[in-house]
Amino acid sequence: MARMKFLCDADRCIECNACVTACKNEHEVPWGINRRRVVTINDGLPGERSVSMACMHCTDAPCAQVCPVNCFYTTNDGVVLHNKDTCIGCGYCFYACPFGAPQYPKASNFGSRGKMDKCTYCSGGPEEDLSIAEYEKYGANRLAEGKLPLCAEMCSTKSLLAGDGDIIAEIYRERVVTRGYGSGAWGWKTAYGETINVSA
């Protein structure tokens, strides 16, 4: 069984934001919400690195642990999804997420939040696969069609890798060995509890 993960090779990312745009278009993400974002560290300085970040679909996801209504579930592929019908918009998943993945497109009474929205690994939600209801609530379900997430498919430099964790870790390791350098698998330690050894 595959264990799906994301890996952003920060040494290849050119901050083109194609991943951001692809995701936003594919799922018709509401205005002001970005399921995926590209953050540039040390911008303009030597050693500038850009990292594409969305939900990491963590092992033992903190969002799932802290949800008061248990609206999260992990699929057989390790993808962390949630049920928007049950979500009460309390915001605790955002407080708990180390990566800031949960966002809240709608507002509720006073200043409180509406239903949460986040990266679904292009895997939809609890509605029936590839139904209209699923698309309206969660966006496209590429995994049900046998495809990989669009952000990684559209990456112009193939810095963003998506797929089975072991496979993409191996691809990254090969890259690091061949070219002789690598700044690490960003977020992996925090999300999966393990990281890829890149020291040559």
Add this chain to the structure above:
Amino acid sequence: MTLRFKLAALVLGATLGFSAPVMAQQPVNPTASSVQEQQLLDALKPGETISGRISIPDARAADLEKPSNKTWMGFNLGVSDRVMGVALVGTALALLVFFMVKGRLAIEAGRSGRTITRFNIFERTVHWTMATSFIVLALSGINVAVGRYIVMPWLGYEAFGSLTYLGKLAHNYLAWPFMLCVVITFVMWVRHNIPNRLDLRWLKEGGGLLVKGKHPPAKKFNAGQKIVFWGVVVGGGLVSASGLLLMFPWFLNSATDWQLAQIAHALIASGMMAMILGHIYIGTVGTEGALDAMTSGQVDVNWAEQHHSLWLEEELARGAVQRRGPGGEVTPAE
């Protein structure tokens, strides 16, 4: 040789000359000065975020990774939930044991049948509005904290989700009458709740619990009630402040502030709920004749003599009327 040839030779020679040192260098390492994630993570202090620059207008999106969020989660699930459980279950058990040992505190002289007014309609309305809001606020809050362990197994996933959602709405709306009543209560009763030496004596004598027949004097509110008053005003004030910050998050700067507000809200609420459980016990089951004060507003004179002797003296001196019987017929003051 033509000028053009000399120029070409010059350029060629210069290029080769300048490139010689480069070709003799070690291979360039493009990541010599690059940021490494582990290095950034190690440099993080608790509560800090690895962040950078972003082209999306939402500045908060520039935060990349904040591992300490898991600490908040751990606190919420490991500590805060347990504090609440101990506060509620522990207090309930302690009250149960107290009741089994001490029983109901009776009016020692028995009911006289004559009553005087203790709380007027305004005071009682404010109290009950505050009390019922507090109960619903407390229940909806407990539900968000631990409901998924206690209530969801009984209700099932869907119904529990709907209940929690309604609870959240109720919590956000009832917060307002609660806050208003806390303010009114403060204004209304603060002058009766200033601590004084009488309170020290009252506390030392255990509020009359230690020796049967020996009950320390008290004015309108005894020391125990003053503790509840200030608990409600100060605790209620803090829980309201943190709650408002949670309800209107843009008044705070960062998500870390939201986490702190949430922790404060949960812990202070736990303390208040424990205190109010005690208050409910004493006002209903625990003390005979006490509940009348808040329901009809009329208390038996013997009850007042026992528990608030100085207040009774002042009231009678003021000319308070003693009523007799359920019909409330008036008898001339003696």
